Amino acid sequence: MDETFTKIASKCARIMGQPQTFIIAILLVIIWGASGPLLKYSDTWQLIVNTATTVLTFLAVFLIQNSQNRDGAAMQAKLDEILRSLDKARAEFVGIEHLTDAQIEAIRHALEKDIRDAGGRDGLAVPTVERLLQRY
Known part of the structure; x- marks a missing residue:
C-alpha cells in the first residue's frame, strides 16, 4: 500500500505542479464566476466552488506533506552518506534530524x-x- 500511495502521490504532485493545471484551475474559476449571473448567485452556485476548493485543498495538503517527507528523507540520506564518506566528518552527526x-x-x-x-x-x-x- 505504501508503494502504491507513493506512486499516486508523486504523480498527482507532478500534475498539480504543472503550469497547465494552474491555467485549467483559473479557467474553471472564470467559468464558475461567469455562471453566477445565470444562476442568480444562488447558494448552490456558491456551494459548488466552496466545496470543490475545500476538498481539493484538503487533499493537496496530504500530497504536499508526503512529497516533503520523501524529499527530506532523501536529502538526509544523501547528507548522511557524505558524512560517512568524508574522513574528517564527525559520524555522530548522522541522524541528528531525529x-x-x-x-x-x-x-x-x-x-x-x-x-x-x-x-x-x-x-x-x-x-x-x-x-x-x-x-x-
Whole structure:
C-alpha cells in the first residue's frame, strides 16, 4: 500500500505542479464566476466552488506533506552518506534530524562557537553573504 500511495502521490504532485493545471484551475474559476449571473448567485452556485476548493485543498495538503517527507528523507540520506564518506566528518552527526529542536539548536550554537574559536572568524556567513549581495 505504501508503494502504491507513493506512486499516486508523486504523480498527482507532478500534475498539480504543472503550469497547465494552474491555467485549467483559473479557467474553471472564470467559468464558475461567469455562471453566477445565470444562476442568480444562488447558494448552490456558491456551494459548488466552496466545496470543490475545500476538498481539493484538503487533499493537496496530504500530497504536499508526503512529497516533503520523501524529499527530506532523501536529502538526509544523501547528507548522511557524505558524512560517512568524508574522513574528517564527525559520524555522530548522522541522524541528528531525529533530535529535538532545542538539541539541534544547541549543536548549531556549539558548532558556530567552535568555528569562531578555531579560525578567529565570527562563525557566521553574514559578511560573506553581504559581499555577495553587494556584487549583484
